[in-house]
Amino acid sequence: MPLRTLETRPHGAIMLDAEHTRFALWAPDAFYVSVELENGQSLPLLPQADGWFVIMTRCPAGTRYRYNIDGELDVPDPASRAQAGGLHLPSVVVDPLAYRWQHSAWLGRPWNEAVIYELHVGALGGFAGVEQHLARLVELGITAIELMPLAQFPGERNWGYDGVLPYAPQFSYGSPEQLKHLIDTAHGHGLAVILDVVYNHFGPDGNYLHHYAKGFFREDKHTPWGAAIDFRRREVRDFFIENALMWLMEYRFDGLRLDAVHAIESPDFLQELAQRVRRQTDPARHVWLMVENEHNQASLLEQGYDAQWNDDGHNALHVLLTGETDAYYADYAEQPTEQLARCLSQGFVFQGHINRHGESRGEPSGHLPPSAFVLFLQNHDQIGNRAFGERLHQLAHPEALKAATALLLLSPMIPLMFMGDELGVAEPFLFFTDHHGELAELVREGRRNEFAAFSAFADSQKREQIPDPNAPHTFEASQPDWSAPQQPAMAALYRQLLSLRHQHLIPRLPGTRSLGAEVLGKGAVSVRWSLGDGSELRIDLNLGDTPVVHTSQAGAQWLFEHPAQSADLLEQGHLAPYCALVSLTAAALLLPPDGERP
Numbered sequence: 124m125p126l127r128t129l130e131t132r133p134h135g136a137i138m139l140d141a142e143h144t145r146f147a148l149w150a151p152d153a154f155y156v157s158v159e160l161e162n163g164q165s166l167p168l169l170p171q172a173d174g175w176f177v178i179m180t181r182c183p184a185g186t187r188y189r190y191n192i193d194g195e196l197d198v199p200d201p202a203s204r205a206q207a208g209g210l211h212l213p214s215v216v217v218d219p220l221a222y223r224w225q226h227s228a229w230l231g232r233p234w235n236e237a238v239i240y241e242l243h244v245g246a247l248g249g250f251a252g253v254e255q256h257l258a259r260l261v262e263l264g265i266t267a268i269e270l271m272p273l274a275q276f277p278g279e280r281n282w283g284y285d286g287v288l289p290y291a292p293q294f295s296y297g298s299p300e301q302l303k304h305l306i307d308t309a310h311g312h313g314l315a316v317i318l319d320v321v322y323n324h325f326g327p328d329g330n331y332l333h334h335y336a337k338g339f340f341r342e343d344k345h346t347p348w349g350a351a352i353d354f355r356r357r358e359v360r361d362f363f364i365e366n367a368l369m370w371l372m373e374y375r376f377d378g379l380r381l382d383a384v385h386a387i388e389s390p391d392f393l394q395e396l397a398q399r400v401r402r403q404t405d406p407a408r409h410v411w412l413m414v415e416n417e418h419n420q421a422s423l424l425e426q427g428y429d430a431q432w433n434d435d436g437h438n439a440l441h442v443l444l445t446g447e448t449d450a451y452y453a454d455y456a457e458q459p460t461e462q463l464a465r466c467l468s469q470g471f472v473f474q475g476h477i478n479r480h481g482e483s484r485g486e487p488s489g490h491l492p493p494s495a496f497v498l499f500l501q502n503h504d505q506i507g508n509r510a511f512g513e514r515l516h517q518l519a520h521p522e523a524l525k526a527a528t529a530l531l532l533l534s535p536m537i538p539l540m541f542m543g544d545e546l547g548v549a550e551p552f553l554f555f556t557d558h559h560g561e562l563a564e565l566v567r568e569g570r571r572n573e574f575a576a577f578s579a580f581a582d583s584q585k586r587e588q589i590p591d592p593n594a595p596h597t598f599e600a601s602q603p604d605w606s607a608p609q610q611p612a613m614a615a616l617y618r619q620l621l622s623l624r625h626q627h628l629i630p631r632l633p634g635t636r637s638l639g640a641e642v643l644g645k646g647a648v649s650v651r652w653s654l655g656d657g658s659e660l661r662i663d664l665n666l667g668d669t670p671v672v673h674t675s676q677a678g679a680q681w682l683f684e685h686p687a688q689s690a691d692l693l694e695q696g697h698l699a700p701y702c703a704l705v706s707l708t709a710a711a712l713l714l715p716p717d718g719e720r721p
Contacts, residue, residue, distance in 0.1 A: 134362050135202025135290060136188065136216045144182035144216050146190075148200070149174055149358045150335040153192050161187040161213065173358070174338070184218035198331040202362065203291045205299050206275050210287055210329030219373045222303040229310040231377045231409030232266055234429050234537070235494060235632035238621060239317065241269045241502055242542040243552075245280055246602045250297035250305040257312045263545055263614070264621025267315035267411075269380060271503060273302070274321065277328040278557020280598040282503065283319070284382065285326030285556065289366045299374075306375055315377035317411060318370050322363045323386035324348035328562055346386040354389035364396050371404055378411025380432070385417040397427025413497060419471045419485030424495045430537055433496040435472035437505060439463040440527055443646050443666045444500075444519040449577040453479050460648060464640035467534065467650045467662075470496050493535035493635055493652065500524075500531055502541050503552060510574050510589045512551030512601065514543070516613070522701035523666045525616060525685050529703035530664050532620035533628065533683060535635045535652050545617040547610035548603040553590050555598040563593045623682050627707060631655050644671035647698060657710030665702045673698035679706035 137145045146158050151174025157167045158178065168176035168190075182188075187207050189197045199206065203214035240260055247253045253268070260268065272283030275291040283293070292302045306316045324346055325332070332339045339359055344351035354360055370376045384393055397412055404410050414423060415432045424431060438455045439462040442448060448456035455462055455472070462472040470488035478484045488495075499505075501515045516524055531538050543550070558566050571589050574580035580589070590597045634655030641649045646667030652660045661679065665671055673696060683705040698704065 133202075133365055134358075135200050135204065136182075136214070138184060138216065138218050139179065141218075142181055142183055143179060144186070145177065145179045146182075146188075146200075147175060147177045148190055148335075149362075150176055150190075150192065152337050153335040155193050156335075157191045157194075159189045159191050159197065165191070174336070182216055184216050184221065186216045187213035188216065189213050192331075192335045196331070196334060198334070199288060199329075201288065201332060201336075202366075203275070203288045206288065206291050206294050208294055209279075210275060210277055214288075214291070217299055222300050222307075224303070224375070225307050226310040229375070230405075230407050231411075232313075232315050233409055233633075234411055236266050236629050237315070237411070237537045238264060238266045238532075238624065239269050239497070239537065239539040240265045240267070240542065241271065241539055243271045243282070243503065243601075244273065244296045245293075245598070246552075247542070249295070250301040254305055254308050257309055257314060261312045261314060263618055264625060265314065267317055267377065268309060269317040269319060269539070272319045272321050272382070276326055278559075280555055280557045280595075282507065282554065282556075284321055285328070286321055287326045287329040289320070289322075289363070290369060303374055310375070315409075315411070317378040317380055317413070318374075318376045319380045319382060320367065320370070321382045322352070322366075323383050324352065328558060341388070344388050348386075351386070351388050354387065354392040360392055360395065363392075364399050367396055367400060368403055371400060371410060377409065378413065378429075380413040380415065382415055383417070384414045384423075390420075390423070393423060393428075394426050401427055417484075419473055419488070421471065421474075421486040421488040421491055424488075424491055430495050430497050432502070432539070433466065433471070433498055433536070435462070436466040436496065436498045436536070437500065437502075439466055439472060440500060440530075440666075441505065441515075444515065444523055444527060447518075449579075451479075460642055460644075460646055464642050464648045464650070466496075467530075467536075467648065468637045468640035489637070493637065494537055494632060496536045497539050498531055498534060498536040499539040499541070500527055501544065502539060506541060506552040507554050507601075508573075509551075510577070510580060510586075512553040512590075514548070514551065516544075516547045516610070517549075520668075520701060522686065525613075526664060526666060526701050526703035528616060529620060529683055529685055529705060530662055532617070532624055533660075533705045534650075534662060535628065535632055535654070535660065538624075540617075543603045545614055546603075546605075547613040548605075549607065550603050551601060553597050553601045554592050555601060556592045557598075558593055567591050567593060620683065623705075627682055628654070628660070631658060635660075643673060643698065644669070647671040649673070657713070659708040659710075659713055661704075661706045661708070663698055663702075663704040663706075665698045665700060668700045670697040670699055672696060675704075676706060676708060678712040679708045681706050 156176040157165050168178045200214040204217035205215040207213045273292045274286030275288035276285045279295040309316045340350040341353040342350050412428045413430050439459045442455045442459040466472050471485050473485035474487045571586040580586045631654035636653050638651035647665040649663045685703050
């Protein structure tokens, strides 16, 4: 292994060659730091400027180690590349060049081709288990899988948002090499792989940073998870930016989804992260960056980020499909149809509008392309944040859900689905953790108290029926049973719609712009877009239970119609209940006789 140069001072154990490793820990509140190797050696790290402790020593890959702080406290490496088991066991030196890539020429896929399938690695049986689904997903029409967070968390089962060691893939899912094999195999199938990363907080168990690096946090700002991370510090910024670069360059992920960036108090950190990713990754690669952002900051989507998960679109659709208006759905209770029309034509529903708390939320987004918004009917949050984890097909009218699925998969926005959607699996997706002792009790009670705002759980005795997140059965119940009888009609619908998307829409998506939306009636909208080649896409959608007045467009090619019997009503100038009509009009048919676009 050739000697590796270090242009910066990276966190953690970095192999310099086959036999030597550099250990670097930022511990500004420590007086003394040593690295304790599994062979019994205790090596003092040399104090350097700005709170760093560093040593270069003979140490091959696979070596287990801990840091000792002031002779009193043994801790894992906060930048551990792997753990020898759980959070409280030793960290492991990893050779980032050990894996031999089979598809090293892979450069990713353009963003307009994204059809995203979100999944939980643990629920599918680990990295090796996910591989078993790749061929099936490609046949369905999926072009990218998105993995819920992998950072080492407490215990063996968790959604991943309680991660404590951001650089270490969760040990119960498999080794770093097995994760690389999954990504390599996916690339061989033509699938991009996205990773959900959490840079807004650390999990509640196993985080020792407060003992020796208080500068990671700022006590004057708090998030729902405790003291905010202090991105004003250079060392803290680099800790997370280096993490993003590790996933993209060493593991060859094709993109990242940044969780809840509204909880990051330094927006310029997000800009710097995007800039460094764009600068340091091969410009020939297609690297995707997405955010989840309650603040609906359209400006962020013009600063290096490809798209935002559009909760607004989901929430308006959910109210129309289920009639539920509790908690955050209250913001969509009065005008869900109008809000859906705004979402489909302009991106965000809340663009400075006042929410239920009397606060202004969001920025104008109508100037952004439809591809700047990731649309979904459900994801891990919207299923798992239900008390009993019910899936949408168990809550909505089946024909209305099929019409909404047509909207999801044939609109110019980027579609995302959650594992099992395509088969209508019966199993829920519950909130699960693997905490113990007092923390387990706090999480259990906190989970049940979250639902006090829902009318169905106003009674505390009813809240007691909510599954215990820490019970093994809660996790087991959330694993889809792929061998059970499913809904073949739903799978066929997904396959049909995605085939249409690949054939008719994806090649035309670059340059797409909105032509506006019209409310046809309660639960019914008509939306038009000008595609990149000048043709016009139109989706007429009726999620309501009564027909609405509708006018078809002359010369349009019908791409999709549900239900088929709606043709009779169309002749009468009406759109049937639970109906979706998708049409495409060629650019030539839209031009006036003089050949110039009006």
